[in-house]
Amino acid sequence: MIITLKTGVKQKEVNAVIDKIKSLGYKPHVSKGKDVTIIGMIGEYAEKYKDSFEAMDAVEHISEIQKPYKLASREFKKSNTVIKVSRGVEIGAKKIHVMAGPCAIESKELMFGTAKIVKDAGATILRGGAFKPRSSPYAFQGLGEKGLKYIEAAGEKFHMPTISEAMSVEQVELLSKYCDIIQIGARNIQNYDLLKAAGKQKKPVLLKRGMATTVKELLLSAEYILSQGNYNVMLCERGIRTFEDSTRFTMDLNAVPVLKKLTHLPIILDPSHGIGIREHVGTMAKACVAVGADGLILEVHPHPEEALSDGPQSLLPDQFAALMKELDLVAKAVGREIL
Amino acid sequence: MIITLKTGVKQKEVNAVIDKIKSLGYKPHVSKGKDVTIIGMIGEYAEKYKDSFEAMDAVEHISEIQKPYKLASREFKKSNTVIKVSRGVEIGAKKIHVMAGPCAIESKELMFGTAKIVKDAGATILRGGAFKPRSSPYAFQGLGEKGLKYIEAAGEKFHMPTISEAMSVEQVELLSKYCDIIQIGARNIQNYDLLKAAGKQKKPVLLKRGMATTVKELLLSAEYILSQGNYNVMLCERGIRTFEDSTRFTMDLNAVPVLKKLTHLPIILDPSHGIGIREHVGTMAKACVAVGADGLILEVHPHPEEALSDGPQSLLPDQFAALMKELDLVAKAVGREIL
Amino acid sequence: MIITLKTGVKQKEVNAVIDKIKSLGYKPHVSKGKDVTIIGMIGEYAEKYKDSFEAMDAVEHISEIQKPYKLASREFKKSNTVIKVSRGVEIGAKKIHVMAGPCAIESKELMFGTAKIVKDAGATILRGGAFKPRSSPYAFQGLGEKGLKYIEAAGEKFHMPTISEAMSVEQVELLSKYCDIIQIGARNIQNYDLLKAAGKQKKPVLLKRGMATTVKELLLSAEYILSQGNYNVMLCERGIRTFEDSTRFTMDLNAVPVLKKLTHLPIILDPSHGIGIREHVGTMAKACVAVGADGLILEVHPHPEEALSDGPQSLLPDQFAALMKELDLVAKAVGREIL
């Protein structure tokens, strides 16, 4: 990191900073300009001492130079990570996988009906929530373990790996029995106990960026999972919160090339939440494929006006089937494939 | 709620909306203009059906009219809630309480030393973190239960109620044995299992607004706690995330009068995190008192450059003592008191 | 608009609102629930009285129902506007036009050299700034009229229409002599005198969204131009300001389908500013084509490290030529064409 000292600091204060750097086992690199003195402290884990230098009165500002995450970085692993899920599905290779299904598992019928619809249209992974994070304590909170049994059975019947969200350490354990991919939702992006639990089990994890999470923080949260020994982590952009209120969130597609540069982990995109308006989900899905997504996660519901959650952004079966064909064309135009 | 239909919808579609309202037991109020048809659906819990109307193709937009929280609202309880903590401390009455101490409990010496400093200066509640949420898995994560024993002992010695943060359901149980107030941090504002756990025990809860949480969502998260039977909840504004990067967060003082209008719960402000720069914390603390805070939470450290967390925003002992006197003057100017 | 009254207002206050609506020539639609009274006021230009109702003490909240712009709306004109620029270029039809060139016109050589490069690669419109809005008064501010002569001559030689930015009313007049499209920059999105001046002349206008402009405000700013008689307006998304700091701005591609729904005006996208990092501009450009752009505006510079402005986001000639071929594939995949 680079430590910029305040204008007019005394030599004694400069020395205190230098001595502290040395005492931590690093070599200080001092550069003096006419008005400004800067001191470089470069080396593994140097950034971890940022706070204690910033707390010194002589210090004006500190710029981080080295990345605070390691296992998630391209420097640590140059080639793209390809995650082997069950039933031959590999995420991060040429094929772009579409994870589709209802927002919430509302009934056995809905789960099986929607599974058939999305399988027929070309989706390769089945989604459905058994535990639903809801802003209001009075809203539908999910079927719980019963729902997990339905999605497991539907996955079995239609030969699709499944994904569902865990909101607590106990749910991680439960989900790892029933599902093939464990989703950590946007609201839990900095629920560190949950991240660690996801890192201690073996199933692949889909980690959703929080609505105010920076790219750097997303990678740090991934690092929590990786550092526990589970390297099968996908990152998911699903919209960030901005001033714009004509859409539910603002989908940050800029983050895709930036992440692809910084990390070897696969990137999944969620245009259903990212824009939140059914008639526009398909258009954004095309942009997601063009920008380099390794997978999409999409909400589909045969009767959205009866859905217990996220009806307004759920695609109708016909819309979804038509969209899959359009997405495949875009995928081919960028050297990938979907169908 | 008010349902605005799309321009040019057919009568059949209008009727479908009307029938759905009736089938749910509400009375539809239809208003037709030249181009626009709007339908009012007013009554208890009407807003809970918002999604399922929004999912209908004929619907252009829905405006919520009624508040989605109940127990937290002024309509439910008109008078300010006054929370009785231990040792005679009451939060929400005329006296503004200052909660002070180190960010993290680093050692017994630090805890006792800082307790004496803040007690002597006029603080009435002792803070200190035993479990620390850190962006990086490689940063100091707190002393755990050992730390809780130190803060409990320091509170005992200096006759101060104590506050510390819980990051998981298990920690809520642990904390409720050692501390007088349980803090739910900004990162866990929508960790619903944690909110419910905090609601099921008896100790007062300080709930921190997340960095991208709206005022409405903050009240909904409080409702999670209240709905479990614990009515002793304080809300804490600690800075939101915006484009401005010259400060750690942007402190949203607007939220204070807005919250005071909407809810009966006491409001605590955290200028240490809200601005994140030691030399400016005191100035913001004065604004916090002037705007109507019922309490402040402040980080104080005798040697910030050695702090394991948040050194750059921790006040020095002398700064803190001087500030307390200045704050008392501002408090008196707005009809409150601190010392 | 829908006027929600405060809980517990007296009948006298309700009547005052009703009388005011009637006095303005509208018919009030009153709906009374158990706790809440709402009054609809629907009709042309009703929204224009919003402030004066909001200022009444009995009023809790007002929801706008009708769009505050007219000429820019799909209701006013159902079919897409196709703008005829000079030299046979039509914007808003099947072909996606790429506007390319240096950020600033730095010299005659640069202008002609870059024009040849972008023309050869397939760009159809030539860009270059003669007047540069710079955050710092000490930065290069552009060559002024001399620059305009260079771009006009380059456009003539390579048979390309040209676009350049006007920052003041006088510059609008000057530019309308030399260029084919007049750009209003993001910083001037609410410079109403400038918008009116652009509306009073005949050349097509490219209006860039400001970094904190909502979709609604963008359309209102377009309305300023349209209302002066100039209907040839393109809207340009070029990134909004959010908390994310790993990119220069956050490109809001969600806005494209939303705008396409609300307005008949063509949409241009600017990934150069939208992400601000050369190596990622091409990836975002593909997403821009997939999401439905009618045109792209891209910065190209033969020697970015010598550029007087925006070097870090300017594409190299080879990058640009390769990108144009890739973009054409994506365009065809979504039923459009570029080359």
Add this chain to the structure above:
Amino acid sequence: MIITLKTGVKQKEVNAVIDKIKSLGYKPHVSKGKDVTIIGMIGEYAEKYKDSFEAMDAVEHISEIQKPYKLASREFKKSNTVIKVSRGVEIGAKKIHVMAGPCAIESKELMFGTAKIVKDAGATILRGGAFKPRSSPYAFQGLGEKGLKYIEAAGEKFHMPTISEAMSVEQVELLSKYCDIIQIGARNIQNYDLLKAAGKQKKPVLLKRGMATTVKELLLSAEYILSQGNYNVMLCERGIRTFEDSTRFTMDLNAVPVLKKLTHLPIILDPSHGIGIREHVGTMAKACVAVGADGLILEVHPHPEEALSDGPQSLLPDQFAALMKELDLVAKAVGREIL
């Protein structure tokens, strides 16, 4: 500035950066770590070359070290600037000045009536808009020069200096004849021709921060005015745009201590726009005084429900009179005075 090179760059590329620094007349300070090479380039105006280094492929990131503005900085002028307006009013000294009046000058009667009200309550400067920036082209745009004559006459009668907003270069000239302070509004914060025009005339200027303007950019915009020779500039925080929608804007009071540290210019705060809700303006005004404002600008209207602009945030005469007394108490608590 500090130039961080990409991991794994070749010595040849390192040399190219070093040579470029030397060729510009600076001395490079090279620090090599195991993985990272950083090069310091420190000296007057070094930051101005940032773009051209950032455009080099070997460069990963550049941190600015020195401030890009000069005349506005504390380094340039250590003591607070005290601006002498007419009629003995000095802004930036112990007394906090309150600028009050209607949002728009709607009639002679309103202007004189409101002037008497605010003068009697203790305001020392009279505000009123003759040219109104309105999002919609169909909204009231102000009385123009006729309005300026009314405010000049009212200022004369009640012995108050006056302030009004200029939206164009011509209006700056007009205003400098009729008013004592020229306001540049938030929408024109980067209208550089306007800033220069304000800098070329002699009257003091109040410069409002834009809704997405950083503190650094605000100071750069002030620098545009200062660099033309007019040193009498006040900076005004009036709310920034964030995700929070329960208030019109989010007032950034953090910016006050930060600006006071960086610049010698007086700081004015505008809680009327900053929160946008009449009943909360007074509470925020107290926070503004406590945080160190040198002045407040407040909207007052005898009949807000008839106001042609900003009625919902205008204070009633009685509210304003009561508030002034309360503000004086807070001012005295922080060593200032209002009445």
